[in-house]
Amino acid sequence: xxxxxxxxxxxxxxxxxxxxxxxxxxxxxxxxxxxxxxxxxxxxxxxxxxxxxxxxxxxxxxxxxxxxxxxxxxxxxxxxxxxxxxxxxxxxxxxxxxxx
Amino acid sequence: xxxxxxxxxxxxxxxxxxxxxxxxxxxxxxxxxxxxxxxxxxxxxxxxxxxxxxxxxxxxxxxxxxxxxxxxxxxxxxxxxxxxxxxxxxxxxxxxxxxxxxxxxxxxxxxxxxxxxxxxxxxxxxxxxxxxxxxxx
Numbered sequence: 001x002x003x004x005x006x007x008x009x010x011x012x013x014x015x016x017x018x019x020x021x022x023x024x025x026x027x028x029x030x031x032x033x034x035x036x037x038x039x040x041x042x043x044x045x046x047x048x049x050x051x052x053x054x055x056x057x058x059x060x061x062x063x064x065x066x067x068x069x070x071x072x073x074x075x076x077x078x079x080x081x082x083x084x085x086x087x088x089x090x091x092x093x094x095x096x097x098x099x100x
Numbered sequence: 101x102x103x104x105x106x107x108x109x110x111x112x113x114x115x116x117x118x119x120x121x122x123x124x125x126x127x128x129x130x131x132x133x134x135x136x137x138x139x140x141x142x143x144x145x146x147x148x149x150x151x152x153x154x155x156x157x158x159x160x161x162x163x164x165x166x167x168x169x170x171x172x173x174x175x176x177x178x179x180x181x182x183x184x185x186x187x188x189x190x191x192x193x194x195x196x197x198x199x200x201x202x203x204x205x206x207x208x209x210x211x212x213x214x215x216x217x218x219x220x221x222x223x224x225x226x227x228x229x230x231x232x233x234x235x236x237x
Contacts, residue, residue: 008136015143022150029157068136075135075198080142081117084191087146091153091184098160098176 009073016061019083026090027054030097046096053086053093060086116195127202138197145190152183167234175227182219 004010027050033039034047060079067074156179163172189212196208 006133008133012136012140012143015140019143019147019150022147022154025154026150026157029154029161032157032161072132073136075129075132076139078118080139080194081191084117084142084146084187087149087153087187088184091149091156091180091187094153094157094160094180094183095177097157098173098180 003071004073009068012073013065013068016064020058020061023054023057023087023090026094027051030090030093033097033100042096042100046093046100050090050093053090056086057083116199117191127199127204130201134201135198138194138201141197142190142194145193146187149183149186149190152179152186156180156183168230171230175223178223182216186216 030050031047034043036043060083064076064079067076067079156176159172159179160176163175166172193208193210193212200207
């Protein structure tokens, strides 16, 4: 039997990577107002927070990919709720971006 | 009688998000392929949420000011709210599915995809109406 029947660990790893790419788009859009010439401290703070959240999301995905590389792959635990909460926090941060 | 899969008290539900298998340890560990499939479904929903959030941010930054006052901001906030809701619903559904699989029960059904589809379609229809009214005037 192959060590990863149905390639489910590999497919899950790639799903994390795709999700990371989506998170990158959100992070860049949230940071964008900080690069306007008239940007002030609030925009910089929002951009810094967005980048921090983005780094956390990417780090979580890397950690999870490592756990998926074991045999048998470990099922997800904390990574899933933490990822969802950071995503919801990015949505709230997006609200700030719109208001600024 | 309370159904441990669907009628969790709110705090128990939140705890279940972080520890779907340990509150208390219930049932048997399912085949890891089922858990990973559940995880990929969660990730697909998170991408949906992230896409809605990105759409909200793009609306706020790239649309010109619309003829109706604050319409651009309202659209952006609505998309961001939807995105946040999708993310929270995704983790809740993931935890409930994980628990149902451990207990060997029916997987939890959900009306959320239908509701999301109707909300998005209604929003699109509303914008079409707004555009047509503007064009006629």
